[in-house]
Amino acid sequence: MIEGTFLGTSSAFPTAMRNHPSVYVTLNGKKLLLDCGEGTQRQIRKAGLSPSIDHIFITHWHGDHSLGVGGIIQSLNMMKSSKSLDIFGPDETGQSVKNILRTYKFYNTLDIEAVSVNAPHEKVILEDTLYRVSALNVKHSVKCLAYKIKEKDTRNILAEKLALKGIKAGKFLSGLKEGKDVSYNGIKLKYKEFTYIKKGKSLAYVTDLRYDKKIIPFIKGVDALIIESTFGSEFDRSYDYFHLNIKEAMSLAKSSGAKTVYFIHTSQRYESNDSLKKNAQELFSRMKCKFTYSFPDDLDKFEV
């Protein structure tokens, strides 16, 4: 299961209600940040989450998406942590991280690895035992990436079926889980009969890009999609601004086939989400969309 918290849902300017963009994700015991705007640490505190981050995925190095990186490094150093911290981002991320380390006097104790990613096609950038993260270049005014987290499919035991045969859990189960037939007290157990495949869940994070259908194969089939809708559909210059308005975001969300969609990165011009929500509702019926969607507030939680 992928669990997350929206730490920040604003765009360029933080507002009284919305922090700079960041999404906190936990899976398989790892703590990930998708973007890390200013104030991310404080949002982590407010949400009651662990500050001990393992991986940071920066979409691009505009300040609203990355000003919090120095803060995370500062706090982990103050905690005298010697953990490893991977920072992924577009081309030149290695240089950007070096600059942060050079600018601030951290007395660094961390094992920091900066990974510069160029992904003209979908590229796996992190492989864990239970999940993988991939990236794709998207069109923004500077180099920018979209990210996708996908849990791997796992083979699980049909324990009740085994129980019917009077068989209790034991070491032999690992063989079945690996897709091998095993013998138990002389009984041959076929993995196909006593296991099933549990599909891994997937989450895509897509923000700061102009409308481009080329992203569709990347987000196709995800369970949940977090996508920017910086403007309402009344704003027809989103393309020139390298952003999406709600109509464009809704259209990409529909094409993705995602079951759940979260619209984030709201421009400060919308004091509340009321007009955007109304706008979205009209488009949703007109475009015959089928997913569930919301405009999350800061500190809202989600599960995929």
Ligand SMILES: [Zn+2]
């Ligand atoms: Zn932004």
